[in-house]
Structures are given as C-alpha cells and as structure tokens.
Amino acid sequence: MSPDTLKNLNIAVIGAGYAGATAALALGRLGAKVTIYEQAQEVKEVGAGIGLRPSTMDQFRKLGIFDAINAVTSPSDYFEILLAHGQRIAMEEWPEKEAFGATTHFVHRGDFIDTLLRVLPEGILKMNHRLASIIDNGDSATLTFENGVTVNADLVVGADGIRSQVRKHLFSDKAPxxxxxxxxxxxxxxxxxxxxxxxxxxxxxxxxxxKIYLLPLLHRKEVSFDITCLATDSTPAPACDRDTLIGMLESFDERLVAITKGLDMRQVNLRAVYDIDPIPSWHSNAVVLIGDAAHAMLHHQGQGANSAVLDAGALADALAEAASVPAALAQFQADRKPVTDELQRLSRQGWSEDEINSVFPNQHQGEIGARS
Ligand SMILES: Cc1cc2nc3c(=O)[nH]c(=O)nc-3n(C[C@H](O)[C@H](O)[C@H](O)COP(=O)(O)OP(=O)(O)OC[C@H]3O[C@@H](n4cnc5c(N)ncnc54)[C@H](O)[C@@H]3O)c2cc1C
Known part of the structure; x- marks a missing residue:
C-alpha cells in the first residue's frame, strides 16, 4: 500500500501484550494512525523468563529496538534436555543463529513488556479499555468498550490473548x-x-x-525456575501447595528437590496450562487476529511470545507490500498460519521417550520415565 494510503489508515489494536505492543510499534512505523486499547489499569507480567529466539531478535533489529531489548537480556549459546536424575539426552545450539546474526537472549517477562511499552510513541496506549463487543462492517469495524467508549477503525488487530473477545465474537467461540x-x-x-x-x-x-526448566537471567543474577507437571484440576489459577509439588519430583536430581523445598510459595505463580485448537481463519477484510488470540500454544517449545513478535512484523510487512488491507490480511495469514499450526501441534508433544526420539533421533542415550 502506498505511504499516503497507510497514513490515512486508522488502526485499533486490542491488547498491550507482546503481540499488541510489537504490532503497534511496527504499524506505527509504516505511518498508520495506531491506538492500543488495553483492559488493565497497569500492564504487569508474572515473574518468569522467556527465550527470545534469533528470528525474534532480528525482528527487533528491523524495528530499531535491538539495543533496548538487548540491554535487558542475557545471550545464550545452547540448551540441554536431561533426564530427571541428570543424564543428558540432548544438547543443541540454538537454531538459526547464523541466518539471523543473533543468538537466543533470555529476558524477564516484566522487563520485556516494560521495554516494548517504553519504546512506543507517546499517547497511543489507552489503559482501562476492556473490549465488550465488536461489529465487523465489512470495510471497517466498530468496537465498544466496557467503559462506554465506542470506536470505529479501518483495521482492528485482535491481540487480546488466549481468551480473546475478538476471536470469540467473529472467528471461533470454541473454548481454550x-x-x-x-x-x-x-x-x-x-x-x-x-x-x-x-x-x-x-x-x-x-x-x-x-518438566523442570532452569532459564538463567545472568544480567539480573537470577534464574527463572519453572516446574510443569501433570494435574487434573483445570481451575485457571489453582491454590499453590508445596507438598503436592514436591510429590511430583520423585527421582529428580536432589539439587532440584532442594531448590523446590526452598521456594517462597507466596512468590510462586501457579497456572493451569491451556492452548487452543487451530482455528480455520484469522481474518475478515477489516479485522485480524495475532499472537495467542490467533494461535495460543503450550509453552513446551517456548514459541508463544516469539510467534507473537513475528506475527506483528509479518502483518506490517504484508500491509506495506499488498495493494489493499484485505489482500494484506490474506497474505499475512498465508505467511504465518502454516508455521503456527505446526508449532501448536509440536507444542502438544510432552517430551515422552518417543517424542524425544523423533525430535533428536541421534542423541537419545538413555531411557526416560514414561508419562503416567
Ligand atoms: C507457563 C508459560 C510459559 C511460557 N513460556 C514461554 C517461553 O519460554 N517462550 C515463549 O515464546 N512463550 C512462552 N509462553 C507463551 C507466551 O507467554 C504467550 O504466547 C504470549 O504472552 C502471548 O502474547 P500475546 O500478546 O499474544 O497475549 P497476552 O500476553 O496474553 O496479552 C494479551 C493482552 O490483551 C489484554 N486483553 C485481554 N482481553 C482484553 C479485552 N477484552 N480488552 C482489552 N484488552 C484485553 C490482556 O490484558 C493482555 O495485556 C509461555 C506461556 C506460559 C503460560
């Protein structure tokens, strides 16, 4: 689309998470008029770390914020997968380092969102705007927020996470x-x-x-310590109980058990784990889904936040290159959906023995406890 057309494009982004913040930055750089509407009074993230992959760091370079992100991260060369008692199953360099001229960087979730919001142009973020309903008018959309505000936009970007209202109203009402x-x-x-x-x-x-993940945040002298275990209670935020957790660690390296015994349980964030099934379509002619709203996936491949950032870059690229908004949205989906459909599928693999063998066929040197 021509710079003049893009300048007159009025875009509403719903949600100021990683997807919404990066999209607002990327779309704003095209010259479009962008506003983000976020339900919360203040954007806060839970205490945990994320690995920003080489392609994600490259996207930040294209958006001119590599240095800002780099400043709140530590680089990493490789990752290891080990059996509970410590026998190594796989050790791999982070893929695509050469292709993207950057390695994987570890970041605290809070530092990551703070940095993305800090580099946004002044005044584009409107807090306390929880989307209540959306009407697709064909070549525009009308948004109504719980605070009574109504907005018309030429393009709405639904970046409102796994329980997306945009998805529910227009694309799929299937629950996570x-x-x-x-x-x-x-x-x-x-x-x-x-x-x-x-x-x-x-x-x-x-x-x-x-599964126990130790993700070092060397620049903060901290470690993100995640334990994911089998559970039957689907309550989104269940009560946290140390004895139940320690019961899950039978046969694990005694250092991991000692770390767990030493946790301050008031600081531990416990969530039931959800994803969504792939949905047939992410867009109409005036509304598009990105990030978890489009393709929430389990965290086992560490790709959810990375995909959110890559979606934002791909959407801006499609709008810059296509002849119209509908053509751009179709191009965006064609570029990104096959990739995230596959990541959703892969992320449902639970690292059983067969699954590890299929991912690392030459490295598996020992036996692994079967999923009970
Ligand atoms: C345990 C766990 C570990 C993970 N580890 C990793 C990892 O290592 N690497 C990785 O890449 N990913 C990881 N992820 C996934 C990652 O956190 C998500 O994929 C990512 O946060 C998605 O970003 P998003 O912006 O699409 O959605 P969100 O971060 O959910 O942001 C959505 C935003 O929309 C707002 N919103 C929601 N509804 C409304 C509404 N009606 N109106 C207005 N605003 C609204 C919300 O308040 C929020 O600010 C992990 C996830 C979990 C649960």
Whole structure:
C-alpha cells in the first residue's frame, strides 16, 4: 500500500501484550494512525523468563529496538534436555543463529513488556479499555468498550490473548483446551541454584510427566525456575501447595528437590496450562487476529511470545507490500498460519521417550520415565 494510503489508515489494536505492543510499534512505523486499547489499569507480567529466539531478535533489529531489548537480556549459546536424575539426552545450539546474526537472549517477562511499552510513541496506549463487543462492517469495524467508549477503525488487530473477545465474537467461540498440566513459575536468586545454569544456558529436566526448566537471567543474577507437571484440576489459577509439588519430583536430581523445598510459595505463580485448537481463519477484510488470540500454544517449545513478535512484523510487512488491507490480511495469514499450526501441534508433544526420539533421533542415550 502506498505511504499516503497507510497514513490515512486508522488502526485499533486490542491488547498491550507482546503481540499488541510489537504490532503497534511496527504499524506505527509504516505511518498508520495506531491506538492500543488495553483492559488493565497497569500492564504487569508474572515473574518468569522467556527465550527470545534469533528470528525474534532480528525482528527487533528491523524495528530499531535491538539495543533496548538487548540491554535487558542475557545471550545464550545452547540448551540441554536431561533426564530427571541428570543424564543428558540432548544438547543443541540454538537454531538459526547464523541466518539471523543473533543468538537466543533470555529476558524477564516484566522487563520485556516494560521495554516494548517504553519504546512506543507517546499517547497511543489507552489503559482501562476492556473490549465488550465488536461489529465487523465489512470495510471497517466498530468496537465498544466496557467503559462506554465506542470506536470505529479501518483495521482492528485482535491481540487480546488466549481468551480473546475478538476471536470469540467473529472467528471461533470454541473454548481454550486444558492440557492436563499445571505450571509453577518463580524467579529466584542464582545463588540458590547450585550453579546449575551459571554458564548462561537453558536446561530442561524431564521425568514421569514432570518438566523442570532452569532459564538463567545472568544480567539480573537470577534464574527463572519453572516446574510443569501433570494435574487434573483445570481451575485457571489453582491454590499453590508445596507438598503436592514436591510429590511430583520423585527421582529428580536432589539439587532440584532442594531448590523446590526452598521456594517462597507466596512468590510462586501457579497456572493451569491451556492452548487452543487451530482455528480455520484469522481474518475478515477489516479485522485480524495475532499472537495467542490467533494461535495460543503450550509453552513446551517456548514459541508463544516469539510467534507473537513475528506475527506483528509479518502483518506490517504484508500491509506495506499488498495493494489493499484485505489482500494484506490474506497474505499475512498465508505467511504465518502454516508455521503456527505446526508449532501448536509440536507444542502438544510432552517430551515422552518417543517424542524425544523423533525430535533428536541421534542423541537419545538413555531411557526416560514414561508419562503416567
Ligand atoms: C507457563 C508459560 C510459559 C511460557 N513460556 C514461554 C517461553 O519460554 N517462550 C515463549 O515464546 N512463550 C512462552 N509462553 C507463551 C507466551 O507467554 C504467550 O504466547 C504470549 O504472552 C502471548 O502474547 P500475546 O500478546 O499474544 O497475549 P497476552 O500476553 O496474553 O496479552 C494479551 C493482552 O490483551 C489484554 N486483553 C485481554 N482481553 C482484553 C479485552 N477484552 N480488552 C482489552 N484488552 C484485553 C490482556 O490484558 C493482555 O495485556 C509461555 C506461556 C506460559 C503460560
């Protein structure tokens, strides 16, 4: 689309998470008039870490914010997958380092969203706007917020997460799917982790349906410590109980058990784990879904936030290149949906013995506890 057409394009982004914030930045750089509407009074993230992949760091370079993101991260060379008691199953360099001229960087979720929101142009973020309904008018959409505000936009970007109202109203009212797992997450002092990830690399321990991720945040002298385990209670935020958690760690390296026993349970964030089934379409002629709203996936491949950022860049590229908004939205879906459909599928693999063999056929050197 021509710079003049883009300048007159009025875009409403719903949600100021990683997808919405990055999209607003990328679309604003095209010259469009962008406003983000966020339901919360203040954007806060839980204490946990994320690995920003080489392609994601490259996207930040294209958006001119590589240095700002780099400043709140630590680089990593590789990741390891180990059996519960410590036998290594796989050790891999982060893929695509050469192709994108950057490695994977670890970031605290709070630092990540703070940085994205800080680099947005002044005044484009409107807090306290919870979307209540959306009407698709064909070549525009009308949004109504719970605070009574009504807005018309030429293009609406639904970046409102796994329980997206935009998706529910226009594309699919299927509820998110419970994975039969709970995720316990905490950021703890590196000094409490027996030096297990002092080299700056990610380690994942797996056994009998439990997965423990240690993701070092060297720049903060902290480690993101995540335990994901099998569970039957689908309550989104269940009560946190140390004894239940320790019961899941039978046969794990005693250092991991000691770290868990030392956790301040008031600081531990516990969530039931959900994703969504792939939906047939992400867009009409005036509304498009991105990030978790389009393709929420389980966290086992660490690709949800990365996909959100890549969606934002791909949407801006499609609008810059296509002849019209509808053509751009169709192009965006054609570029991104096959990739995220596959990531949704892969992320449902639970690192059982067969699944590890299929991903790392030459490296599996030991046996792994079966999922019970
Ligand atoms: C346990 C766990 C570990 C994870 N680990 C990783 C990892 O290592 N790497 C990785 O890449 N990903 C990881 N993810 C996934 C990642 O967190 C998500 O994919 C990512 O947050 C999606 O970003 P988003 O912006 O699409 O959605 P969200 O972060 O959910 O943001 C949506 C925003 O929309 C707002 N909103 C919602 N409804 C409305 C409404 N009606 N009106 C206005 N605003 C609204 C919300 O308040 C929120 O600010 C993990 C997820 C979990 C649960």
């Amino acid at each position: 799917v419970f994975a039969g797992e709970h995720a316990y997450r905490a950021v703890i002092p590196a000094a409490d982790t027996f030096g297990m990830v002092d080299d700056g690399n990610l380690r994942m321990y797996v056994g009998r349906g439990t």
